[in-house]
Amino acid sequence: MDTSVSLVIDLIKNSSDDFDLTSNTHQTHLLYLAEQLLELEHIPIEQLKELSRTYKAPLEFKLALKLVESKRYVNSIKTPVSIGVVFAMWGEQNRLQERSKSNPNGEDSLRTKIRQLQWVTAGSLVKWQLFCVDDGCPYDSAHIAKRIANLQTPEESSLVHILQLSTAIPTHTGPLKDLQNVDDSRKGGAIVLGCETALRNGADGVVYTDADNSVHLGQIGLLLKPFIEQNKQVVLGNRKHPDSILVKQEERWGVGIKTLRHMQRMIGAQIFEQGIKDTQAAFKLYGRVVLEKILEKPTVYDFSFDTDWIFAAMELNQPITTTPFAFIDSAAESASIVQGPMTTWYVLLDGLVKAAKARNASYSKEMAEVFVSEIDSHRDLELIIDVLPPELAAATDKDLGNPKIMSPQAVRNWIISAKALHAQQA
16 A cells, blocks of 8 residues: 555544534644645545545544645645635624633634634735624624734734724715614624725635634635636535535524525525525635625625625626535524524525515515515514424425425415414413
């Protein structure tokens, strides 16, 4: 057996199946493992993947392989490219800071992102800037982020920009002119401000992610490859792809999540019928050309901005591609947990309806009307999240969104019956 192959097998056998997002030791060892694999540059990435499958590689090795694939591409780029990386901060005061006895969910996420971006771009023609945007955080995430950024090296701190939505609004011009107060934004406004600032700072493309460590930014090469090689202006991370790594820490939803996804896929038919199933993945790249157009008139400023932007790209006839990547759920202090899962889902569906109408999309107008007329708030979704309609009991993921499986009228009847039952019990 080839010595290099034997080394890969040894690395697989000595890798861990545990990866803790709050552990700096785990983060450091992952990059060390990736560096060992990068030294084996003569082994094609497909052969490394095959060895990973054959020897049932643990999680850490599979994560490292994503980083190797990404960095190999970044190192091969022949033309200088500038990338802005944007994330929003609301209630991130704990995950931004290191883990401690008093802060058990600390991920040291800002410093970790800086290290990841430095690692993946080192020695390459890719330049990065990081835009961290406080979305009106009641715990002043901006102040915490500034303190952490100022403790980094002068070079690193110069690449980190801490923004506050509260200082950018109200305004009479630009993409934020429809926001009067930070309370009018739920992530979307902060992402808009970050993207607008990144473009102003010369970014050729903007990647947006989440404030936690769920997505290792050493993977940006996976987004850059179709952006540079195929001139794809929209590259969406896809956690549902067979080659993705998806680690869910817990099941957040009841069995009725099928009903919500069925509704979502009918309302967002133009998106989902093109095979885009993971609309909310916090790992996307938008090129300057399309992003400037999208920012001319955003439809929504909440969690549903993802689908608004995808609809907008389609309206602009921009080709969209997806890419597999690694995602480890950081659930402990997720906004969907803090604010309530059905609050998040109500915002997503409500925004989807608004965006579909505004962007002249192809969608189920009947299903949209059912949502608007029957779902007044997250409380109505709570009535159907723990019970599954008989029509969807045997439905597979590919069946969801098909009105032949369960029609909009059948969904309406299901919601009405749930309301009636709740009224009787009350």
